[in-house]
């Protein structure tokens with residue numbers, strides 16, 4: 001088997017990369033170890049409406065509900081509201097993640113990509129140091145798939161980068177462990193997404209309630225792996241649900257457990273290799289949201305791959321256009337939000353309460369972590385500001401060393 005590009009993983013990152021590479025006439029194969037694209041769902045299913053502008057996914061089948069705003073609750077339940085009245089169209093959707101992923105895959109197939117399910121990458125094909133494709137297991141057999149470019153879109157547990165010699169290990173302080181129920185018969189009245197912060201509620205993370213329609217919502221939790229033993233996320237989530245009157249008569253129709261990287265991105269380009277999505281650690285370290293970056297990054301990766309195939313140049317130098325462009329698009333945001341995440345870890349519940357009190361009457365111009373971070377920075381205690389400065393300097397030194 002010989003392709004221009006083989007993509008490992010049919011999540012949003014893999015499918016969007018496949019679509020734009022195939023649009024540019026590259027011969028693309030996507031391999032996926034699961035039996036069905038997007039199933040099982042491992043997601044809170046929230047996404048910003050800015051994806052409308054990108055025109056990467058059309059139609060409405062994948063939309064479960066529209067978000068009108070967000071409310072953030074501090075440990076003493078002080079509420080900071082980011083409402084639609086300030087944000088206009090800058091709100092979001094709650095999606096059906098299985099349909100969302102399948103729509104993206106359909107678009108890739110329409111553009112000319114081939115998908116192969118039940119096919120798990122088990123190693124790289126190399127000649128000396130040169131990457132020449134992947135080895136894969138399909139049912140009981142083994143396949144050799146030759147390709148000029150291998151794309152690691154294999155999610156949080158990614159192996160592709162590691163096989164190519166890139167350090168993709170995640171420190172427990174850079175990994176959120178998550179649990180989520182989809183609850184029916186829940187008393188949610190409006191289309192606001194709610195976030196609950198606090199060391200007791202969700203150490204190093206938050207609880208979310210994302211309404212998915214009338215009386216149905218995703219209720220989940222993410223907590224830092226460094227602050228939790230096995231099973232703690234589910235236990236804390238169960239405690240939260242037991243205490244919330246809106247959930248008194250509710251019942252789950254789905255449970256899931258998963259992990260999200262909340263780290264700085266890794267090296268994403270080598271000769272004949274690209275990493276994308278969660279595999280590249282392209283997740284917002286504050287929110288744990290990765291979907292928008294999969295779409296934005298996937299489009300860039302696909303376009304650069306198509307150019308590389310036309311130029312027959314698969315070198316790190318040529319492919320580095322991908323790294324330059326994703327850094328321009330959202331690299332700065334991830335770096336800034338990583339620092340804010342670190343800073344939040346040093347804050348106790350009292351500081352969260354004080355901040356929420358200072359922000360509760362602020363009229364936010366838009367719903368984004370950027371506008372929130374800007375306001376938080378204004379109201380941070382001086383000790384926290386100093387901490388941030390020290391961490392920022394350390395970070396800059398590390399980057400310069402690299």
Ligand SMILES: Cc1cc2nc3c(=O)[nH]c(=O)nc-3n(C[C@H](O)[C@H](O)[C@H](O)COP(=O)(O)OP(=O)(O)OC[C@H]3O[C@@H](n4cnc5c(N)ncnc54)[C@H](O)[C@@H]3O)c2cc1C
Pocket residue numbers: 008009010011012013014031032033034038042043044045046047119120121122153154155156158159178179180220257258259260276277278279283288289290291292294
């Ligand atoms: C509980 C939870 C809630 C979340 N909520 C949100 C949210 O509300 N909003 C948001 O934006 N983000 C959310 N995220 C993050 C979001 O789900 C990820 O950022 C997104 O799925 C990343 O997409 P991806 O394509 O990089 O990887 P994935 O969607 O993980 O896809 C990777 C694919 O690769 C396949 N694969 C892996 N290894 C191999 C192999 N060796 N061979 C073949 N196939 C392989 C996997 O089966 C999988 O299908 C959440 C994550 C979790 C766990």
